[in-house]
Structure formats: structure tokens, C-alpha cells
Amino acid sequence: AQSVAQPEDQVNVAEGNPLTVKCTYSVSGNPYLFWYVQYPNRGLQFLLKYITGDNLVKGSYGFEAEFNKSQTSFHLKKPSALVSDSALYFCAVRPGDSNYQLIWGAGTKLIIKP
């Protein structure tokens, strides 16, 4: 079965420290990989995506993610966390087979403490 895993329900980081939100996947073909962020009582906002090319992709609000094909991972990173980064983060993967829609991770709650 195709799946996306976000192994941490919650990540706590002090403001100013680097942050990592983990995502691994098991899907067929060459996947499309996405990160979305959701603030309380709001819709999801697109952060960044990997389709092809450079393994390190940069996105909104200073976030970046690294595609690692051998480890089937797409971890979200930011060099210096802000309190305003506190939100729910979802990794989503679209298998290479065009018949599939997005497969979503369970989400990781990111808490940045002042």
C-alpha cells in the first residue's frame, strides 16, 4: 500500500534554533512531493514542492526541503525558527502513476517557544 509517514506528532523548538519536520514515503513511480502548512481554523497553504531537478528546494517563509531518493524522505527544514512558524504541517505525496491523488501524512504540530 502506498503511504506517507510523518513520524512525529509534535515537534518543539526554541525560537532561533533550526527546525526539522520529517516525512518519509512509500509510493510507486517518481513521486511529486509537497509540504503544506495549516494555521488554526484556516485552510492549507502551499509551502514548497519537489517535482524534479535539484534535491534541495526552497519555499515560502524561509522553509526548504531536501529530497532524498535513497531514503525516500522529504524533510522540511528552516535554519532559524520563528514563533509565528507554530502551526500544523502536512507532507503530501503524489505517486508517479497518474491515476493517484495526493497521499497525505498525518501532520506534525510544530511549536516554537520564545
Next chain:
Amino acid sequence: DAMVIQNPRYQVTQFGKPVTLSCSQTLNHNVMYWYQQKSSQAPKLLFHYYDKDFNNEADTPDNFQSRRPNTSFCFLDIRSPGLGDAAMYLCATGRETRANRNEQFFGPGTRLTVL
């Protein structure tokens, strides 16, 4: 600004009373999605329109229906809401071809309460 708009933002209905949620977009995207999201869980895809073609997910209850009268608008109809249908309903759009899949743009959601 181009965007995805959902109305209303909050909807209260009674058990068994039909309700319609609406979504409109100014992005001119060809694909529109409806998701159900419960208490900070991952969004669950209910169905989507690829252009005019309706695609229902296998596990979407018959109680949920959708209409897309034109490119800009899409509606979610819940024929007989149950208590278990209380959730956030998210509309999303995407500009896609069979060979090229892009990110989805989400509306702010409609929070449905069933009394």
C-alpha cells in the same frame, strides 16, 4: 488577488437537514477538489472535478454529492447530515494536465456543525 473562496465560513445545520457548501475560484484552474478534515487530521479527499469530469473516491458516502456548473464554482451537497459529518470542509483547486501535477490552492474552509 486570485483566490479560492468558500461560503459560508461557518455553517450550522440540524441532523438530517440538507446543506450546501459553496466554493468559487478566480484562478481559472481546471481541477477542483473537496476535502473533509476532522480535528487536525489529514484532509480526506471526497471527490474532485477534472475539468467537467467528476471523480468520486471509493469510500465517499452516497450522502455527499457535488456539482460544478462552470469552471469557477463547485458545490458540496450533504443530503442528510449526520453527527459524524461535523467537520471542516476544504475546497482546493489545481492547474493540471495528465502529465503535469502541480500544487493545490486551498480555500479557508467551511466549518460544519450538526446539531
